[in-house]
Amino acid sequence: MYTYNDFDEAFVRERVAQFRAQVERRIDGSLTEDEFKPLRLMNGLYLQLHAYMLRVAIPYGTISARQMRQLAHIADTWDRGYGHFTTRQNIQFNWPKLRDIPDILDALADVEMHAIQTSGNTIRNVTADHFAGAAKDEIADPRPYAELLRQWSTDHAEFQFLPRKFKIAVTGAAHDRAVIRAHDIGLQIVEQGGERGFRVLAGGGLGRTPMIGQVVREFLPEADLLPYCEAIVSVYNLLGRRDNKFKARIKITVHETGIDEIRRLVEERFAELRPAFTGVDQQILAGIRAQFALPEFDARPLDTFDAAYGDDPVFRAWVDTNVTDHVRDDHAIVSVSLKTPGETPGDATSAQMEVLAALAEAYGYDELRISHEQNVILPHIPRAHLPEIHRALKEAGLAAANIGLVSDIIACPGMDYCALATARSIPVAQEIATRFEELKMAHEIGPLKIKISGCINACGHHHVGHIGILGLDRAGVENYQITLGGDGSEDAAIGARTGPGFAYDEIVPAIERILKTYVKIRETEDETFLQTYRRVGMDPFKAALYPGKDKERAHAA
């Protein structure tokens, strides 16, 4: 894992000291709220409906046992004993007090963490595939590049006041687990003629105008990464629309300018910038890469695992859904579900964080990940230890065997916390999960991604959910729009709306009708919901959702 050098340490401490002084000056009245707000946002501090919220970056989703323990400590000392893991590989604390924030930031700095650039019109926390370094299908670990990008973008003077926020995601595998096509810049590590480089996409984004990123460069040599990203951001910085917040993201710039013209401008700017990068960045990259070297794996026999797998059906079910193959056959990747049906998606109590930290320390080479799907990953677990891990997770209420199934729902905080929300999303997720648990249909339905946002900003990725749910305010009442066929993977697609929305108490039955229709009309048991939707389109689902409407249409015809 990356460890801070003296510069990083001094920089983060300095920022905490600055913010401590800014908070003092806000409290004693020398700063107005208008002056203070941009300063607090630069340090991840929001004001929500019921309290402040502090958003802490977990760069590329990688976190050590010691850091996880510190998050638990912060939750217990200054918050309400839990934290909320988000789709951007951050953790949010929902109840901190203004005066405590500098102490929390110091406690974070003690374990090399911070909340810098988790808000504001800057380059945000760089996200990556949560299986990085452990996945069988990856060309290379994307995290050294993500860390290089983080160092380059943090406090980058030219990019502190971009037209709008800017998000970068990196994956090392062709199978996209990092939703790179919904990011301002998406990077995929590729190889061409034995040389390593990147496929570079730009202009993806969700929010009110969802767009899938387009390829700017099919193959970018590894050493050109920073100057090329700098070229993209600087072209955007000039062209991006500052006149209209809703048109300010790079997706609109790319859309309005056209990808060919953007490519021409980026290449032109790149040619100017390239000579300024004399190779220091590559030396830094080499240093970073050494810090991401894989652990010294212990070879372990598989007999205890095989025995438990044969004997214990609960363990077997959990392995089948939550455990993924690792680069080494005697190891595995464990996805710990933060989606126990009925619980808040992405929330972990401090006690659960302690258990996860202890497991990572005891069995997992001290490493944990946070996935954009709001789950926790133990990326390197010897298979021999899986039975013990499963036992400990069961005791901690973390053994839900539902990864990738109907109850593994992404949900943004919505109206329960967020000041921008137009409807709730958390209880909708809780009720869908509980309902399908009652129906015992999860395995019958199979792989499914439901994603819920509490407003058009789409923090819950609803556009790329196989089933997306968007909560709106229709004349003072919560109303939920459904989209079908979205996909956040390498076959990225924006979902299509089914039609009129549903009231709060109608949304769970509506989802049930969709899924029962799917089970009825799929060609084989192996055909997933998404495949069925792609084969048959919207009509059968529409008919199930709006039965009266169908008759009307028949009459009219």
Place this chain on the structure above:
Amino acid sequence: MPRKFTPKVVTANRLMEGDAVWLTEDDRWSPDMAEAELIEDEAVAQDRLIHGQSQPDVVVGVYLADAKAGPDGPEPTHFREAFRTRGPSNYAHGKQETA
């Protein structure tokens, strides 16, 4: 004919705690909406809003919210404002804890 004015309350979040508060007739910020001053007149509402906004050392994000008279005092008319009087629905945190 002028549009009928919907009654309002002045509301904000407290600077230090961040919790929701409402402006009372006697110029306190109460965590209980029922104690708020229900304002029936548009000019008075603007006046009270400015009064609220002039206290940046106490509150943040002052605005006028629609409200209606209830048996115990002003009540919210919109679900967003109703949530602000209670807290989130996934945990018994916030105001509902002490209510």
